[in-house]
Amino acid sequence: MNDTVLQYLLVAVVLLPLLGAGGALLPAPPGLKGKNPDQAVLRHGVTITGAVLALTIALAAGFDHGHPAKMQASTDISWIPALGIRIHLGIDGISLPLLVLTALLTFLCALYSYFKMPEGPSPKAFVALLLLLESGTLATFAVLDLMLFFLAFEMVLIPMYFLIARWGGAGRERSALRFILYTLLGSVIMLLGLLLIGLKAGTFDMVALATDSSHAGRHLSHTTQLIAALAIGLGLAIKAPMWPLHSWLPDAHTSAPTVGSVLLAGVLLKMGTYGFVRIVLPITPGAAHTYAPYLAAFAVIGIIYGSLACLALARGGSGGDLKRLIAYSSVGHMGFVLLGIASLTPTGVNGALFANIAHGLITGLLFFLVGALKDRYGTSDLDTLAGHTGAALYGKAPRLGGLLAFAAVASLGLPGLAGFWGEMLAMFGAFKPAAGLHRGAYLTFTAIAAFGTLLTAAYLLVVVRRVNMGERETADAPQPVLADIQTYEFAAWTPLVALTVLAGLWPAVLLGLTDPAVRTLLGGN
Template sequence: MIDISPSVMQALLALIVAGPLLGAATALLPPPPGLKGASPEQAVLRHGVTVTGAVLVAAVVLALGFDHDHPSTMQATTDVNWIPALDVRIHLGIDGISLPLLVLTALLTFLCALHSYAKPPQGPSAPPPRAFVALLLLLEGGTLASFAVLDLLLFFLAFETVLIPMYFLIARWGGEGRRAAAWRFILYTLLGSVVMLLGLLLVGLRAHTFDMVALATDNGRGLSTSVQVIAVLAIGLGLAVKSPMWPLHSWLPDAHTAAPTVGSVLLAGVLLKMGTYGFVRIVLPIAPDGLHTFAPYLAALAVAGIIYGSLACLALALPSAGRRPSSGRFAPRPPTGARGDLKRLIAYSSVGHMGFVLLGIATMTPTGVNGALFANVAHGLITGLLFFLVGAVKDRTGSTDLDTLAQDAGAALYGRAPRLGGLLAFGAVASLGLPGLAGFWGEMLAMFGAFRPADGLSRPAYLTYLALAGLGTLLTAAYLLIVVRRVCMGPGRLEGTGAGAAGGGPAPVLAELPDVRAHEFAAWTPLVALTVLAGLWPAALLGLTNPAVQQLLAGGPK
């Protein structure tokens, strides 16, 4: 779009990756005397907004300078030898696959920093805000690095960097059950990562390089089928935990329920994308024969996640009289009061939505993989918005329990806080895949890919998966519309009397709630606008991803 020299593009990408890490370090330092003012806490929160804002500006400029005519080519590349004995390199670069996720990460982190500045984070055992800002920036740096690095070992380091800050965000600023949820999160992901590291080492040592571009260009020709199968099993296990794929998802509902609002936004909007991105960037081009062996099983588990997540959400959405406790080996064991929790419902919805992403990848077709990448971005926008909205509802009502919110007849957000209720309904219909909004295209393309999977994959099996995924879309619409009915509609609780009814008597009025505030409007507007834009103009995103996906399936980026 704009002409930027390669050296400036390299500097921008380096700034995007290193800037948050430097910002995290400086956040822990005492503020200069000129910045202390009356509130040192506000100064460090402003620091977080400034750093994340600068990173977002750099990411937008990088996107504008990206050569959109050649999105399959790695751009803004930096390649420096780091460990010559193992051929480990500091190799950075972006293409049409990683650029949207890079911008999404920068945007969501900036919005979280802005939200935290207006509403400082609090918790039962919360340390000073400087620790919160440092952890937020460290989390952003690790996530951005995951999407920018092109070396297997650097990817693993970046992949692991995000675990510690997310653990502390949940454990120190979370709500009820935060410590158990944080420990479950860290144990699940660490165990998966250990196995993933073994798979990455196997690939790198057998291929004599850890460079992801070289490995993708080789397209598995330097690895035997048995090595590819073992590598896909090991690497895929670690990525599946983060994705999250059923039945390795059980850490997610507790983590979301306990996490603070910004933790939930980043966990759903950014961290889950690291797992599915790893499948596309590493597993698909580097070990295609191994993935071909496991693709039907991956698709089956993806569809199981779609159905399981949808049924779990439907059970949570129904009034308590119509809801029965979960049972079975893989059923979650929520803490007291978690059943019917709105945050928990959105967490389970992520299991279903990410199931569509995994289904698209498992088709091993350009259509399916493009759908997976589109659904990745759409889920980040929509679910990030939903967690912001649920956090706002909790701030106003003191609860996210659906039975408490709805009472017997509905919470009536339309009448009590119409803009907030309208935004919640917008997020719900976007999440259920309403045509014209971002949630529609990715899941549709993933199902189109399942209709005609890659050569050698059983079409009858994938048609079965397609039918089950279609059932999942119906269940998704059902539970989200129930949520809208219970939270946004209804007479609501009455308070006092109005000027007079039609018959001359006093008319009851609704107990009002504060509607959308200025900082909330600033944080949510970009997500709403991009959700509409991506839904009405999907070619803007697919034009980036499709050439890169075609190249990746044919033999890696150049």
């Protein structure tokens, strides 16, 4: 496809949700009101996110798959000449899969909300915030200017704050406040690092900084790289989230509405790890090499910590919340992503990018399923679900129970499903790290991460056994009627299941995109 057409498609993908957010706040035209105004605005959300998904698929179809390392669909317009800030957009094999993932998950969330709108204020505000969130996330993966990256990175915070605070569950205001304070603090620190790079190098252009050795070498001393990478890395690590900067995540997930949890886990966490790959590794390579062992150490601690927390929550009588458990599982899974990045090898970074996409698909599905259980029982407390359902999910709602089991085994990394490849490649990368990194330390990190996969399998199998098979069910006690998967749920979840299987059986589809781009980024050519 002509690059000019791709350019217009990318601009439309980023701007259409923003325009749609404004349109959601306007009165519906007389012929489109449907049964009521609420239905009209929810249908508007489905229409806009569906159009964005269609444009993103067209963008992916027109992408030159023979040259995924080349930046395509580029738009480069001067915005603030005095500061050298430009409106620079473009995609390569690293950012394209994340754009498609964001568009897909947002569309599925809008579709799900059309039939199961969370309790809260006006749907107008809900749809507007959802579209604003999509626009900010898509822009984060498409912009190629450090200042625009910061603006897009910040753009998602306000809509996610209000989605949690206004449409969330118990403790939503406290959780939303904690989310915004943590991420804003990280963003302020990150901004200082971005400004340091731009002012020292004389440009904020990410492509120039990553590919022009005069920018990466002559203008950024090792000390400057160390300071800038530390500041940027802290902001990205909070969003990732990396242990011990993760403590905002479990509360946010537990209180968020179902679609908020899906988008938070599915795409917002990826913004942090994407920033490490797009900014820290190519622009501050010396600092990345210095900090890599520490990043790897924090990553494997996060893997073990997240798994042990999940095991504690899964234990009978602990009063564990299933949404909270999946949130802690994200800390562990993102630990594998960070470990792959910390290896500084093409194998490890490719594994990290693959694990990013796999986590978005699988954890998005898990949060959809837990939301469905909570809708049916009014709680996501694991003890209550295990006690009340007995053998209900396998015996009374077999499709729901089977889908929960599928998502669990996909999350634990069963070969043949998407979760396997990312974690395996991340550990392969850590097993043989980049030159100059201590091999013995990385072998230890790899062994710890491998042990973490066993803990992951342990807590997920406990969850499946307790929720699908139950622990107690008296014959005299009345059993609640349990609805199996509804048509709208089937429509929202089927794409995630299909892509989880496809990525697991045919990983070359994704690795063929990321590998050339990763090698170019790490090689600086």
